Amino acid sequence: MQNITVKDLSTAEKISLLSGKDSWQTKAVDRVGMPSVKMCDGPLGLRNQNSGDPIYQSVPATALPSPALLACSFDTEVLKEAGKLLGGEARDQGVDMVLAPAVNIKRSPLCGRNFEYYSEDPVLSSHLAAAFIEGVQSQGVGSCIKHFAVNNQEDRRLSYQVKISERALHEIYLKSFRKAIVDAKPWAVMAAYNGVNGSFCTQNEYLLTEVLRKRWGYNGTVISDWGAIYDRKAALIAGCDLEMPSTFGMSDKYAKAAPAKYINTSAARIVALAERAQKGKSNNFSCDYEANYQTARRLAGESIVLLKNDGHILPLHGSERIGVIGPFANDPRFLGGGSSHVIAYKKDTALEEIRSLLGIEKDALLSGVPMLAEAQAPQSTEALEALADEESIVEAEVDSAFEQGNLLYAPGYLANRDRNMTKLIAEAESVAAKVDKVVYFMGLPESWETEGKDRTHLRLPDNQIFLLKKLSAINPNIVVVITSGGVVDLSFDDCCKGLIFAYLAGEAGGGATADVLFGVANPSGRLSETVPHCIENTPAYCKLSQNPLQLNYAEDIFVGYRWYTARKISVKYPFGYGLSYTEFSYRDLRITDKFADNGTVTASVTVTNSGRFRGKEVVQLYVAHKSSSYDIPERELKRFQKVMLAPGESTTVSFTLDKGDFSYYNEQISDFTVEGGMYELEICADACTPILSKQVELTVKQSKSVQPITSETTMKEILEHPVGGPVISEIFALADNERFERFKQNPDDFEAQMFFSMPLKGLPASAGGKLDYKTLDMLIKAINKKGIMLAMVKGYIKKMKKKLEEEQKA
Numbered sequence: 001m002q003n004i005t006v007k008d009l010s011t012a013e014k015i016s017l018l019s020g021k022d023s024w025q026t027k028a029v030d031r032v033g034m035p036s037v038k039m040c041d042g043p044l045g046l047r048n049q050n051s052g053d054p055i056y057q058s059v060p061a062t063a064l065p066s067p068a069l070l071a072c073s074f075d076t077e078v079l080k081e082a083g084k085l086l087g088g089e090a091r092d093q094g095v096d097m098v099l100a101p102a103v104n105i106k107r108s109p110l111c112g113r114n115f116e117y118y119s120e121d122p123v124l125s126s127h128l129a130a131a132f133i134e135g136v137q138s139q140g141v142g143s144c145i146k147h148f149a150v151n152n153q154e155d156r157r158l159s160y161q162v163k164i165s166e167r168a169l170h171e172i173y174l175k176s177f178r179k180a181i182v183d184a185k186p187w188a189v190m191a192a193y194n195g196v197n198g199s200f201c202t203q204n205e206y207l208l209t210e211v212l213r214k215r216w217g218y219n220g221t222v223i224s225d226w227g228a229i230y231d232r233k234a235a236l237i238a239g240c241d242l243e244m245p246s247t248f249g250m251s252d253k254y255a256k257a258a259p260a261k262y263i264n265t266s267a268a269r270i271v272a273l274a275e276r277a278q279k280g281k282s283n284n285f286s287c288d289y290e291a292n293y294q295t296a297r298r299l300a301g302e303s304i305v306l307l308k309n310d311g312h313i314l315p316l317h318g319s320e321r322i323g324v325i326g327p328f329a330n331d332p333r334f335l336g337g338g339s340s341h342v343i344a345y346k347k348d349t350a351l352e353e354i355r356s357l358l359g360i361e362k363d364a365l366l367s368g369v370p371m372l373a374e375a376q377a378p379q380s381t382e383a384l385e386a387l388a389d390e391e392s393i394v395e396a397e398v399d400s401a402f403e404q405g406n407l408l409y410a411p412g413y414l415a416n417r418d419r420n421m422t423k424l425i426a427e428a429e430s431v432a433a434k435v436d437k438v439v440y441f442m443g444l445p446e447s448w449e450t451e452g453k454d455r456t457h458l459r460l461p462d463n464q465i466f467l468l469k470k471l472s473a474i475n476p477n478i479v480v481v482i483t484s485g486g487v488v489d490l491s492f493d494d495c496c497k498g499l500i501f502a503y504l505a506g507e508a509g510g511g512a513t514a515d516v517l518f519g520v521a522n523p524s525g526r527l528s529e530t531v532p533h534c535i536e537n538t539p540a541y542c543k544l545s546q547n548p549l550q551l552n553y554a555e556d557i558f559v560g561y562r563w564y565t566a567r568k569i570s571v572k573y574p575f576g577y578g579l580s581y582t583e584f585s586y587r588d589l590r591i592t593d594k595f596a597d598n599g600t601v602t603a604s605v606t607v608t609n610s611g612r613f614r615g616k617e618v619v620q621l622y623v624a625h626k627s628s629s630y631d632i633p634e635r636e637l638k639r640f641q642k643v644m645l646a647p648g649e650s651t652t653v654s655f656t657l658d659k660g661d662f663s664y665y666n667e668q669i670s671d672f673t674v675e676g677g678m679y680e681l682e683i684c685a686d687a688c689t690p691i692l693s694k695q696v697e698l699t700v701k702q703s704k705s706v707q708p709i710t711s712e713t714t715m716k717e718i719l720e721h722p723v724g725g726p727v728i729s730e731i732f733a734l735a736d737n738e739r740f741e742r743f744k745q746n747p748d749d750f751e752a753q754m755f756f757s758m759p760l761k762g763l764p765a766s767a768g769g770k771l772d773y774k775t776l777d778m779l780i781k782a783i784n785k786k787g788i789m790l791a792m793v794k795g796y797i798k799k800m801k802k803k804l805e806e807e808q809k810a
Contacts, residue, residue, distance in 0.1 A: 004275070006268040008032050011260075014267035018236065018255045019243040022051035023226075026242065026270060037277045039144065042098030042136075043067055043116045044335055044506070045342035046089045051245075056341055061089050062292040062507060063335055063344035065300040067101060068485060069503035071118035071528035072578070073303040074618040075642045076131035082299055083135025083143070085292050090141045092287035096277035097142035097187055103129045103176045106486070106529050107152040107559055108540040110455045115336040115485025115504050119528040120560025120575065122175035123637050129180035140280025142187030142273070145180055147225060149173055149207055151192035155454045156548045158228075161195035164553040169196070170665040170672070171557050174211065181218055187276060188221045191240050193228045199238075202229045208239030221269045233258045241266035289345045297348075297508030301521035302616075304512060306579040307490070307531075308499035313479060315519030315581060316437065318358055323408045323431040324351055325471065326441030326464075327415045328483045330400060333443060334509045336485045338451025344507040350441065350481070351409055353514035358407055394421050401427055408435055412471075416445050418461040425467060432475040439517060440468060440496070443483030458489040458535050468495050481513060487531050490572050501527070519581060524616035524642065526578035526686070530561050533572050539563035558633065561687035565634035576620050576637070576686035582611030582647065589692040591681055594699070595659070601696055603681045604654040609645035616644045619653045622687070623662060624680040630664060635682060635690075657681075662698055668708055676700035708784045711761040711776070718760060724783040728763075731771060731779075 006014065013029050021027045021036055028036040041047040046061035064070070064082055073079070083101075090098050102116040103125050111117075118125040129145065136143040150162045150173045164173070181189065191208065192201040201207060202224045212218045223242040229235045232243060232254035243251055255263065306314070316322060329351040335341055393414065401410040412428035414421060432438050442464045449455055459465075472478055472495040479498030482488060483505075493499050500523075502513050515521035532538050539555035558566055561575040588606045595601050607617055619642075622635040639655040662679060663672040675698075682693040709717070709724050718724045729740075743752040755766070760780065764771050 002033065004029075004032050004034050004271055006264055006271055009267065009271075011256075011263070014263050015252050015255050017267050017270045018232075018241065018263070019249075019251050020246040023245040024049060024051055026274065034271065034274055035278055037096045037142075037274050038094065039097040039099060039142075040090070040095050041339045042086055042090070042100035043102050044340045044504075045344075046086060046093060046095065046098065047340065047342055048090075048093045048095055055339065056343075058343050059093055060289075060343045060345045061093070062086075062289060062296055063342040063347075064296055065303060065506040065509065065512075066115045066336060066485060066504040067118050068115045068528070069300065069303045069505055069525075071124065071128055071303075072305050072501075072503070072525035073299070073642070074124070074526050074528070074576075074620075074640050075302060076127055077642075078299050078302050079128045079131040080135040081295065083132040084138055085135075085295055087136035087139030087141040087143075088285075089287050089289075089292065090136075091139050091280065091282065091285050095141065096280065097144055097273075098136060099144045099146060099190065100136070101129045101132045101143070101180075102146050103180060104147055104149075104151050105173055105176050105559060107553075108454075108538060109458060109487035109529065109532070110535070111152055111486070112154040112449050112454045113336070113338070113451050114487075114529075115449065116340055116451075118176075120530065121528070121637050122172055124528055124640065125176040126179035127640075129176070130184040133180055133184035133186050137184070137187070140282070142276060142280075143184075144188035144190050144223065145177060145186045146190035147192035148177060148189050148201060148212070148222075149192060150196050150553075151194050151201075153454055153551070154452055157452075158193045160549050160551055161198060161200075162551050162553060163197060165556055166667045166670065167665040168553055168556045168559075172559050178216060181212070182216050185218075186220060187273060188223050188242075189218065191222055191224050191228060191235075193225050200228070200230055202240045203231055203234040203238045205238040213239060219269075221273045236262045236266060241269045293346050293508055296506050297511045297515070298521075300502075300505040300509050300512035301515045301523075303503075303525045304505065304516050304521075304523055305501040305525035305527055305577075306499075306516070306523035306581075307501055307527075307573055307577070308493055308496065309579050309581075310497040313437065313477060313497040314500075314517065316439075316479075316517050318406075318518075320436040321406045321408070321434070322354065322358065323410075323435035323438045323475075324354060324441070325410050325412045325428045325431060325438060325467075326481075327397070327411045327413065328441040328443045328481075329354075329439070329510075330409070330411065331415070332505075332510050333415070333446055333483050334504050334506050335446075336450060336504055337446045340451070342507075347507045348510040350510040350513045350517075353511040354439070354517065355404070355407055357514050357518045357520065358405065394423055397421075398423055398427060401431075403434075412440075412467050413461075413463045415443075416447070418463050420463050420466055425470060428467060429470060429474055432471045435475065437477040437479065438471055438475050439479045439481060440471060441481045441483065442468070444485070444488065449485045455486075458487060458532075460484075460488055460492075465492055468492055472496065479517070481517075487529055489534070490531055491533065493572075501525075519613070522581045522613055522615040523578065524580060524618065526576050526618045526620075527573055528575070530564060530571050530575045530687070531573040532564070533570065537564070537569050537571075556631075562633035562636065565687060571688070574686040574688040576618070576684065578618070578686075580611070580613075580615045580617070582609055582613040582615040584608065584615075584617040584645070585610045586683055586691050588652075589681075589683055589694050591694045591696050594697055600656050600658045601681075602654055602656045603683075603694075604652055605683050605692065606650055606652050607643060607645065608650040609647055612647055614644070614646050616642050618642050620684050620686070621655045621657075622682045622684050622690075623657070624682060624693075625662070625675070625677065626680060627677055628675055630675065632664060635680075635684070635687065637687070659698070659700075668710075674698065674700050709760070709780055711780065712759045714756065715758050715760070715763070716756040719756075721783070727779065727783060728760075 025036040045063045048059040106120040133143040232251040236258040397411040408431045410427040410431045478496040480496040481500045590604045621639040624635040663674045666673040682690045
């Protein structure tokens with residue numbers, strides 16, 4: 001492809017480029033040597049399909065840990081490595097661009113696609129997404145970030161409209177995209193199915209042009225989610241360049257109706273995309289899928305979250321007699337349902353990896369030296385369900401139980417049937433009675449959380465809870481491992497001493513879980529989302545489907561931990577929480593006293609590994625503004641860093657913040673602004689637990705145009721306004737100077753308080769007939785626009801003075 005530009009194309013060729021060739025490719029223009037671009041899904045690994053293939057048929061690839069799990073690493077290097085792995089496999093398989101990452105905010109834990117998303121927090125999400133994109137694109141393969149924007153539920157996702165404040169849109173939902181797009185520059189942005197404030201995302205000019213192009217300076221390609229364009233002409237004008245998949249030419253006539261400048265601009269972006277893809281191609285590139293499996297195992301181990309470890313029940317030791325219970329140990333669920341499903345290159349199981357690790361001495365385990373045997377393929381649940389009847393399935397599960405040396409296994413329940421099976425329960429109880437410790441695998445069936453539908457509750461299947469209570473009555477030494485794509489109800493945790501949240505851990509998740517259980521990997525994951533006590537406590541409860549076509553984001557900016565901390569609602573496990581097999585301590589939080597000339601402040605803290613084992617700690621920095629005059633969260637995450645420390649080792653972690661980290665979105669000026677005052681910089685164990693804090697003062701030089709006024713602006717606010725204050729003061733002084741002076745001298749007087757809280761629309765009635773509503777509207781416009789109009793106001797005041805002087809003379 002040699003320096004092709006849009007000028008080299010005919011009008012028909014330009015229009016043809018604006019929709020896909022088939023399900024996964026853009027159109028080529030053979031006449032000028034312009035190739036097509038091949039893309040495929042990628043949040044959980046490469047799903048490389050041929051056009052028309054069934055959704056669960058694709059070329060084998062590494063099934064990565066789910067983004068929901070990787071986000072718990074709180075480690076940009078982990079995400080960069082995952083992206084690099086994905087980009088390398090895409091290049092190996094001839095894929096030019098992967099449709100990942102997905103960075104939508106987890107507004108509700110019920111969203112069926114939460115396993116694809118990173119977090120409830122936009123700072124964490126955007127930093128991780130930027131690293132992932134950098135990793136993918138370092139391999140000469142493009143990344144397409146999705147789903148832009150406010151796509152936070154699956155039910156009716158093709159048709160619902162979100163009603164959201166401008167502040168919440170920018171502070172929470174767009175912020176999750178902003179850093180990733182501005183810093184990492186993905187090749188493409190995918191516009192979502194849903195609508196935002198009355199306009200569908202694919203034809204939302206505010207999102208695609210005003211925000212994405214003008215404010216953020218993005219110059220890549222915008223593509224539609226598959227089948228998300230409802231008006232091709234409107235979408236083209238709004239800034240959606242490429243319609244996917246193919247429309248078989250049906251949308252060309254609608255695209256042709258758009259003004260030529262929009263056709264030319266979008267066609268030029270698609271030409272540029274094809275040129276980038278061509279530069280990344282190589283005939284001498286190959287991938288080591290076995291090495292990628294080992295990488296996936298390590299990344300999962302970096303991310304798995306230890307939530308409970310009473311009595312140091314973990315790590316397990318080779319001398320102990322261990323009972324493993326639960327079918328997820330033998331036939332793991334490691335992927336979510338829908339378009340992100342991957343045909344795994346390889347799959348291990350926790351049961352086989354535990355079997356391997358049980359022969360390792362304690363010292364070797366804790367020093368991090370694994371001795372792993374090759375995993376054996378277990379009989380799958382799918383194969384079992386092909387048996388004639390349920391009784392045969394139960395008998396087959398019973399037959400899968402075994403006792404081998406210090407390891408015993410029993411399934412205990414059926415993963416895809418929420419019923420108690422007497423034989424399976426009895427067998428599990430027998431195992432629990434014979435062992436020192438029980439590792440009980442629990443989780444959600446794939447049918448309960450999948451793309452296209454939301455969950456209706458947070459509960460695990462009743463048969464799993466029933467069995468846990470039975471087991472805990474026999475053996476109190478129980479470690480529970482949770483397999484799910486998102487948050488579940490953990491109110492049962494009083495029945496176990498150990499609790500591990502493994503999410504959907506990918507093809508190597510069994511080995512990673514075994515590594516954490518035995519101390520081969522010291523857990524260092526932290527929750528990237530809050531685990532509530534119950535669904536009724538969550539911010540979007542009763543709002544998720546209040547109207548199937550109109551979703552009102554009434555909780556505004558108070559999403560996730562922002563909601564719980566501001567409303568003083570206790571949670572089961574907070575955002576940012578996670579345990580380790582070692583311990584860490586903090587000291588010497590140091591902060592520059594005030595912002596430097598370049599507008600930054602630096603916070604430094606010393607972290608020490610005060611425990612017995614080598615391990616990693618996640619240092620979390622939050623900002624709180626206790627005296628704000630606005631409705632703001634209790635605290636917000638601003639920076640994080642993961643550090644590795646040996647026992648007794650210390651390190652200093654420093655974070656530099658700029659004024660943007662202290663800003664909020666001001667709807668009056670439609671932009672981010674900063675409120676002056678004292679701020680708390682807090683080093684926290686999690687979003688609910690400050691460890692160290694110090695204050696820093698932020699002085700803000702007010703701009704003369706910082707606060708546009710309206711008829712609802714109060715007298716107090718207008719009198720403090722650098723432009724409007726002198727104007728209104730002079731007008732009111734002319735109308736009733738004596739009363740005005742009395743109010744200024746006695747602001748706490750009842751009548752004065754009433755006056756200062758009065759909106760401007762009440763001024764004509766208080767100005768003694770000297771100001772009518774038409775003149776007030778002119779004043780407001782003049783104050784906001786200044787310049788010539790303000791000169792007109794001054795002329796009006798001059799005439800007013802002259803008229804008063806004439807009245808006094810008469």
